[in-house]
Amino acid sequence: MAALDSLLSRSSTDALSEPAPDGSVLEDILSTAMRAPDHGRLRPWRYVLIRGEARPKLAELVVAGMLARDPDVPAAKIEKRRTRFSTMPLTIALGMHLRPEDKIPLIEQEMAVAAAAMNILNALHATGFGGVWVTGDMAVDPALASALGFDAPHGLAGFLFVGTPDPNRAVPPRRPVEDYVAEWHGAPVTFGADK
Ligand SMILES: Cc1cc2nc3c(=O)[nH]c(=O)nc-3n(C[C@H](O)[C@H](O)[C@H](O)COP(=O)(O)O)c2cc1C
Numbered sequence: 001m002a003a004l005d006s007l008l009s010r011s012s013t014d015a016l017s018e019p020a021p022d023g024s025v026l027e028d029i030l031s032t033a034m035r036a037p038d039h040g041r042l043r044p045w046r047y048v049l050i051r052g053e054a055r056p057k058l059a060e061l062v063v064a065g066m067l068a069r070d071p072d073v074p075a076a077k078i079e080k081r082r083t084r085f086s087t088m089p090l091t092i093a094l095g096m097h098l099r100p101e102d103k104i105p106l107i108e109q110e111m112a113v114a115a116a117a118m119n120i121l122n123a124l125h126a127t128g129f130g131g132v133w134v135t136g137d138m139a140v141d142p143a144l145a146s147a148l149g150f151d152a153p154h155g156l157a158g159f160l161f162v163g164t165p166d167p168n169r170a171v172p173p174r175r176p177v178e179d180y181v182a183e184w185h186g187a188p189v190t191f192g193a194d195k
Contacts (some may be wrong), residue, residue, distance in 0.1 A: 003126075010125040011171050012132040016163025020051065020090030021129050029123040036116035040104040045116040046095030048148050050085075059085035065141040089163035092120070093148050093156060094133075100153050113157045120160065130165035133158055 021029055026049075033045050050058045059082045066073050066081065085091065096113045100106055117133060124131045135158035138144055145156045179192030 006126040007122060008174065009171070010122055012121070013130050013165045013169060014084070014132045014134075014161050015166055015169060016089060016130060016132075016161060017166070018089045018163060020163045021124070021127060022090075025127055029120060029127060029129075032119035032123040033116035036112055036119050038112040038115075039108045040102065042097075042099060042102065042104060042109055042112070044097050044099070044109045045113045046097050046150070046154075048093035048095060050091040050093065051089070055088065055091065056086045058091065059083075061144055061147050062138050065138055065144050068143070069137055069141075084161070088161045090161075092160040092162060094158050094160060095148065095150050096155050096157050097150075098153050098155065110157065117157065117160065124162060128164070129162060131160045131162040133160055135159075 020026075030047055033047070034043075036045070038044075062085050063078050063082050066078060094113060094117055096110060098106060098109050102109070121131055121133065139156045139158040142152060142155075145151070145154070148156070150156060182189035182191055
């Protein structure tokens, strides 16, 4: 697939089957992070791969966090999250190695992590795989972050669920970009998207 066609056709999905990428293909996919824009060359992105037998271990940590935050969380919600984390072909925890003392503001360090994650999502699609970025309460759970190796000030930007999407899935149509673009002529702009 040509590079631009690939960028124009990516969409997220959590309906993912085996296989997930591995070996040199996974290395190539993750290597696209190293091309992300990165103020100060801090390279704040870190990736933790959770697959195989490690999956239920992560799922139990996620569930423990849910119950710690809300002991009355409905059983169906717990089971759904347990199943997701236990069965995704590959989960990539998006670690952030943050340097609060650095002259580069934290928001810029976090944006670099996000830019790198986007490269990975695009690379997954370009290689015939798929994924989705998820966050929620679990992404800001310090105990979960710590269990994965990210004690404060470091943390998580969420998780990428990764695998093979159904080739026949309905891909949502792409909205035209014109409502999100304006040409500036000296006065503040407005956008069709905001009308
Ligand atoms: C930082 C971030 C966090 C997200 N967290 C969630 C989430 O917790 N749950 C969810 O369903 N989608 C979440 N999304 C949205 C999906 O990753 C995805 O972008 C969305 O379903 C739209 O699909 P698209 O990427 O094909 O446009 C998040 C996106 C970003 C960028």
